[in-house]
Amino acid sequence: MTGDATTATAEGPTRLVGWRRAVSLLGSLQGYIGLVLVLAFGIVTRGGTFLSQSNLTNAVGAFASRGILAVGETLVILTAGIDLSVGSMLGLASMVSAMLLVNQNLPPWVILPACMLCGAVMGLANGIGTTWLRIQPFVMTLATLSVFRGIDRQLSDNVSVGTQVAGADGKLTGNADSFQLFGTPGHNLFTGVVGAGVYYPVLAFVVVCVVGQLALSQTRFGRHVYAVGGNEAAARLSGVNTDRVKIAVFTLCGLLAGFAGPIDAAYSASADPLAGTSYELDAIAAAVIGGASLAGGRGSIVGTFVGALILTLLDNVLGLNAVSDNLQLIIKGCIVVVAVVLQRPDLLRGAADFVRRVARRGAPASTGRSS
Amino acid sequence: MTGDATTATAEGPTRLVGWRRAVSLLGSLQGYIGLVLVLAFGIVTRGGTFLSQSNLTNAVGAFASRGILAVGETLVILTAGIDLSVGSMLGLASMVSAMLLVNQNLPPWVILPACMLCGAVMGLANGIGTTWLRIQPFVMTLATLSVFRGIDRQLSDNVSVGTQVAGADGKLTGNADSFQLFGTPGHNLFTGVVGAGVYYPVLAFVVVCVVGQLALSQTRFGRHVYAVGGNEAAARLSGVNTDRVKIAVFTLCGLLAGFAGPIDAAYSASADPLAGTSYELDAIAAAVIGGASLAGGRGSIVGTFVGALILTLLDNVLGLNAVSDNLQLIIKGCIVVVAVVLQRPDLLRGAADFVRRVARRGAPASTGRSS
Amino acid sequence: ASTASPTTGGGGSGGHFVVAYSQSNNAEPYRAQLNIQLQYFMKKYKDVTLLPIADAKQSSATQVSQVQQFVQRKVNALIVSPNEPAPLTAAVKQACQAKIPVVILDRSVNTDCYSAFIGGDNYVAGKKAGELAVKLLPNGGTVGELQGILSDQPQIDRDRGFRDAVKANPKIRISVHREAKWLKDDATRITGQWLAQGQHLDLVYAQNDPMALGAYLAASSAGKEKSMKFIGTDGLAIPDGGIRAVQQGQLAGTFIYPTCAKQAAETVNALLHHRKVAKKTTLDIVAVTPDNAAQMYRDNDFSKFR
């Protein structure tokens, strides 16, 4: 009784089902068209070099800290917020990690939680500002972008802090050596166990994506995030503590920025007081290219992952092909536009509708032009 | 029967009216609290220096090109869009203006419309992308931010172009001399006619604000801009051509960026290939501090003007007081938060409600908490 | 230090070499000039192709991945102008491990695993500027210093050099200093604020020429350009650069911070043909004064080669 409204009106139920299945299969692949194109371009132009494990590791590793930021950013964007301060939070966290290493000589497994805590506190501040003080997220995080950067610079006295601390013997101290595993190029985890080992930034990024996607799709919290972004009033009346959800996503976003901080410091083998500047644009771009809507309620971590890959591999492919940088800027912009248009779910559906109509009637519906 | 529910429930209608009038008066002033605070701070700490005409001119002049961007940005934000490419458009326009001056030796009154046209074309591209291709404004303009910057850099070959072109006699050429009137510090319009003359960037900014405000509040186009931002479906169903409105605001935004380009070039006496980088954040900040909502439909050019003044005067006051750069970052962020909170229209109303309740009951409404 | 065989060259064959260059920021006037010069000098070597110059856009992370990409491409030699010393260290090491000769320009890296370093000395650049200031202010005076991005190493070195030099005259006082981020419009705004504050400044030292010119603009707007002196650094021979400004009397002096392009090209060529090169070359800082400005401009003008 309930589900048959559509099949009843459609002339050929079976044919429609077949069609629909094909379309939905294509549709589920369609979110990756942009990525596929970039990959294809890379393989065609640079084949083995592009596909080599080390190249892909390098490419993803370079973007990993921004990719992790993008995951947090996606959470915030899903609640219809935005966090511009992620870059500054990452910068401060990376500075904190380097200072803990250099000044306190702490081991990495202490530094990491400390940085995450530090990031979470900053994110909490953002969350409180947007909920209790009811400041637009854009304004609140624009302000904290500046505040956190100021703290970062004040803390470091504008001097970058190298993480490759040498002991009295001229060799790296134990902690500094293990700190390199956070992402200094050429330092891998589990070397020997898994071939050439695993590059931590890539691992961390993938793990964060998997955990984030599971949390969003499988838990109550995930549903609440979507609900708050989709219709805040409805969410509240449905028993969602909307303030708490918003504070939680901002805090998580900060926590992830804190998590990414040491990676950035290790990748650069130093914490720069300007580290992370304008990373927020990359993070937002990854989320949005991956299909997140800034109006909230739409998007996914998988999408963000794809968006991040598109950004970084595009960069890699253009770099491998030694395209001049000015042209790169132009090409990248154009490709982003093309990718977003191609990935739109209704594009294929619109095309399929058209094909179906043509197939059914032998001619497109000529009455009424479109749009 | 319909509109009188509230007056009937209030015990003293006359008293309420008096209250309400006072509150609404204060409320109309309240949008300026942030500005007043900054001004007061400046006057208290730096009195005459701060208030001197030359200082204020310098301060506003330095921000003028960004202020003009902010006006265009406000238009876009009012339709619930966002334009991240304003900085790049300004950069390209400033480069075009310098090249037209240096290579073609064109007079300023030819350069200005040419730059505006160039900006408008870029804005049109943004508008078409967001409407016909239905790309989210954030993504579209993030892409064109990159594209326009690439064109700018390709055009200039990454070399900055000085606008103080000397002729064979070692003096500035006539056109280069008049180009300086666009804003090279120390060059004023109407010197002699109006005292020390008028500094063109300041004049241009004020004129753009006045025209923009009039267009928004007095014309049909203005209403439609608000309607599209406030409820796009409603606007469309009411017969507003929403696509046309959106294309128009993007084009206007580009046109204003083109208008600001020569100002930026003249201010630095050269067009830098990186000119305008990250100006979009300043422009958006000015609009948002001035009360515009990124969700669209709320904001005004007057507000943006106030927002721009807050930003630039704050910078000026802190600079005059020789506050260290790192602290400035922190203080600026905090003041933006405070200003936004203080300027919120419902803050005062909430306070007034509270006072009224206290006055009426002799005590705040804490009496009968249930359970 | 290298045994790069031509057959492994990406795109290179039959004794043809491919060289890549990673620049920290193409759109900085000094570096744009360096790029132009390097392209010019590399053209002289017929068996060497310079790939399009990669621009890290002031991002160390970008630069690291650029270097890695070049290593992937197996170029025959690599020139790097590091954005920052520490971050590039690991990437340069990777290049070195891949047996690609690396020439470091201007800013050092924290490893010895490179083939040659060519650069100027920022400390000396600051010091010479300080010495010029001492000469310009024989009776002492107040100085304003416009700094680049505070955490940039050149800023730190030039600042130190300048301060060390002006100690020669105890009556010279650096009364104000602020970060203008290497940018002209920031310098204009900040100098305007200093003047509005009623600061009396006899001299403004800017760590690059655009900032010096910005300060000059602000001073001329306040009608004080004649009573103040301006010192810049970079000394580019472009219409918009410092040498021209010295010629026009806007700056009291500037210093040609060497682009190292010619030496870099020579060194790379030598490395590709397995000739010995000096591990470390430090180039002189040449002062530009109103007396020699015209000559300097002619000597360093590369516009005809663009």
Add this chain to the structure above:
Amino acid sequence: MPDGTPLLAMRGIGKSFPGVRALAGVRLDVHAGEVHALLGENGAGKSTLCNVLSGAFGSYEGSVELAGEPVALHSPGHARRLGIGMIHQELTLVPDMSVADNILLGAEPRTRLGRVDARRMRDRAATLLADVGLRLDPRQPVRQCRIAEQQLIELAKALSGDLRVLIMDEPTSALADAEVRRLFAVIRTLTARGVAVVYISHRLEELEEIADTVTVLRDGGYVGTRAMAGADRAELIGMMVGRPLGELYPRPASVAADAPVRLRAERLTLTGDTRTGRTALHDVDVHVRAGEIVGLAGLMGAGRTEVLESVYGAHGPRAVTGRVTLDGVPYRPRSPRWAIRHGLAMVAEDRKAQSLVLGNTVRFNASLAALARFRRYGRVDRRAEGRAVDEQVAALRVRTPGTQAVVGTLSGGNQQKVVLAKCLLTRPSVLLLDEPTRGVDVGAKAEIYAICHRLAEQGTAILMVSSELPELLALCDRIVVLCEGRVTAELDRAEATQERILTAAMARGTVLTRTAAGRTEEEVHDR
């Protein structure tokens, strides 16, 4: 039925949405000066047909003739210029703009200099508002207007143009009786001027009063057209539903007077808020026994919604004072979350703004409030969730392609059913219903009534607001009448009549006093 050429003739109208064929081969003839009703179940395609007519869709199939001229309707602006005005089912006002700006949006009067003539605009808006019986400051932002006021503003907006055809899609769904009268008066003046009116409503008694002709749609297809005068209600319902329908209002079994009081609110007081148009409540006393259905009646702005919202905690803990008990235990209405945890559930008044995440699926929306039920190992057990939602969707007969369909694409009435499903999935012991049958067709209404009764029989306490008095009278064991935030009468099922309710609803300055027996008497004060 009038003869002659119809003013509006639609032939073979069809419209498809992705995966849904909403209309196929529908015809409609409307004559000048006629009120033509459209009737059909939820999702039958009435709104879609009207949207075609108002130019809301870029493309459609079939042909439309206006006064004999074939026209192509591709944009709302174009339709408006042709003299076709429409009041949409969902409100289409811009909340932050003033009433006047909204009314004349897209048709602003201009001075010779091209400026918007603000004075003329205000005057014109004031006239139009007066025509529809609203006394509002045209400069007031629409955000501050109540829903019913907004509905009438929509009417004023539709009247602003040079009308030939006016389409009204459920204009009365948010209106109480008095405003409905006003609306009918407006319609009569329009038809007298020769305007053709297309009128959609699920309230059959309204159609009987105002409509001349009725066209029935079913499943996106055309069923038939009848003259209203001779049509019999059962026949119409039969055409609509395609099967005979049982009794609309089943007789409830009355509750025992000694059933325990489940919900009691005493001296419930809420501070008003002019900005959001929130009515103040003054010492409202209500109680609902287990298994009892209590109705709240009153005029627009009487504070019925506020009573429900206060009990539900929607206004936060600070705005509300008074004593609330649940099963005799003091309960503080802190937040909706708190309420749901204590077994309360509310169907909010405005489904689009307050109830549904329109961009998400039916399943997402239906289970949103009850996710705690499906938690397993910290995850949402999707299997259990899906089963429960499927069950509820089937029980409420929600017409949807599936539970993964996006709620925003369902017809209005089906969206309402999803809201109901959401509340029922929390298994509430107290159900607060605010206009639960708004926009719901007769068949579905009967189902909703039946559900209410089933729940009541199982011991659920139901407090229900409705602007349809027949519905309240038939369904409720007791009716509490509100006026301006005060209780003015409390009537038992036996003593409640339309007249008594209306009298009490308009009794300003009336304060209710209680006798010892719990019966109520009225004592009129003149303050």
